[in-house]
Amino acid sequence: MSVVNISCYKFVALSDREALKADLAARCEDLGLKGTILLAPEGINVFLAGPREAIDRIVAHLHADPRLADLVPKVSLSAEPPFHRMRVRLKQEIITMKMPVIRPEAGRAPSVAAATLKQWLDRGCDDEGRPVVMLDTRNDYEVKAGTFDNAVDYQIGIFSEFPPQIAAHRDDYTSKTVVSFCTGGIRCEKAAIHMKAIGVEHVYQLEGGILRYFEEVGGAHYHGDCFVFDEREAVSADLQPARGRVHR
Template structure:
């Protein structure tokens, strides 16, 4: 059994004390021997952590004693080595940068679809009302090339801040369909789904927990390839084990877990 527990988790929740939280969480994580990246902003928290399973779970349990973090629901996977080189905790303007300050998931999120439900919809080619279903990949083009849902819409964006303009150029293509936005762990597709609803697209869902939760809760059907992750494992297959990159990672991606760059999260 692989001995290192890897978790990813995020939560949109108002954190006016983000700067103070940064110091507290950094001290706790370092003292516990954990490694990874935690991003904190006024809009919430985004985490990628790895270490001994008991230690990681105790860290999350302690964090959830603060009632603001009680809804955290980490996605788990395992590795045979520590995939991070250091422990970083950073305060950002956004935990996922979209440059759309009016998009506030903590004030109300778009409807979500469970992985098991999406699998059934994709098998049927329609949702429970009979409307055609399409999946929309909100990740950057390099990530999409590592793997994506079969026949997913891919606007070839290079970073998430390009998504709003891409949506406005292509939203006519989504008319009359049920659109399920997805990303690695759910954070990008959560903002994307809100924006789409604000832009007048009516039948929009976000994939709850993203690709990683889909892998965890289903057999990975209707998904081709792997899922790029932001640590040294780089790509995970449907069984949540590391698989080879389709092609080599550019330098900007190879150190993303260490430099705290959140454009691609």
């Protein structure tokens, strides 16, 4: 497999989105990359595919911006590019929740690393002895491809349906540790910030989402594949395209 696929995001204040769009579009075009970059006042979301050298060069270019120096891409391989074209788009939110909860200057949501989460799930509780609840923040059709064992799933059709659902079930998480998770980290971080804002006391996002979990610890406590928003449609726990499976 010769195509390198990366995804990464960061909630960070971006006041120069037009200039950034022009710069990144030109760079990606010159490098022959395919994929999508989303730019919003709240941050950046990146999905790119191409040869290793080109990917390394665009990552170095992103890291040269002090605001993006700590971007850590999640990496997978495929035989063919999972995108047909390159787009850099301006949006109001990099993931639409329709709730004004993200303030990049206020810092990130609490997070738990994949290895630590696996330890929690192995023994059924966190380091303080609280029961651990896995909360899937993805859309219903994504969940069908696969999810963590016994995860809570509100069967939402779009992410903006999450806030009223969590408000209605907030008391379900009293005295428990909630770990919100999603594909790559962006939705579960936004969800965790919102949950903290409405009074859920012990909440973490899964650092790097399902893809980072697969990369670091494999498929332990997870069943099925992980839906991805490109032509691969889903990847298995070894981060290979889940060929021959229909997930929609």
